[in-house]
Amino acid sequence: MKLRTLLLCCGLLFAGAAMAKEAAPMAADLEVEKRMVAISEELRCLVCQNESLSGSHAELAQDLRREIRKMIADGKTDKEILDFMVERYGDFVRYRPPMKPTTWLLWGGPFLLLAGGVGALILFLRRRARDNAAPVLSEEERRRAAALLDQTKP
């Protein structure tokens, strides 16, 4: 009984080791994998649009990662691979779309909003400063004020 348990434990131990070995990538693959991950982090998964291609479990993402691996193996440069994706899925596939007339608003929009906000703030502060400035009294008002102050004296 004891021996059997021991054997089973040994078996389980080795089973784990065997599986681990199967999953271990080779050195060359590691290089390819690293580049693949770097590239696919730049790309959007179009199936689940808020995920990157590297993080997505969608089937299309797996296919595209396979395609990227293949292109890396074929000696394609990163730019060629990005161009391949953009040709098929458009600029939307890139998390950092290129600067061009159709994306100017996208890139410049936040700065436009910032400029608008700063402008509104300056306007608001100026108006408040003007409204809070010490009121200038006319001669008549000064006399009335003085009279009121004199009244309250004991």
Add this chain to the structure above:
Amino acid sequence: MKRFLIPLGVFIVLVIFLAVGLTLNPRDVPSPLKDKPAPAFTLPQLAAADKSFSPADMKGQVWLFNVWASWCVSCRQEHPLLVSFAKDGKVPVVGLNYKDQGVDAKNWLAKFGDPYLLSAVDADGRVGIDYGVYGVPETYVIDKAGVIRLKHTGPITPESLQKQILPLVAELSK
């Protein structure tokens, strides 16, 4: 009174922006393939594996290229529309059976009707990648010169058929 007008105006503009944003379809990503030649490929046909199909075979006529799969739920939704469209016989519809099992695909067509002139088999989805497919079903309108004139992502609705596809097909067929 005036001091409330400006925030109210800003609020209304914001609401309009959000309302428009909500009605937009996030899947409706402009395809870079529009007005580009349909990518070439040669794939076996679903009904007869010994015969092949390539887009060049359709040169000289306007045709629809519909990406479908038996596992795709939305395909079932648009299918009756395609079947009735194909019955009119105005333009041929070619299918791309995307990442599917041959048996499943054939059963599916037998069950729901076959609107396709033929279906090309894209078992590993490689041709789908060339066509920028990411949400089956997708439909392409391809003109006589073999140029993609429209890419419709997602199921065709009676509305998109009437307003987009049919007028374009009529114009291209002239």
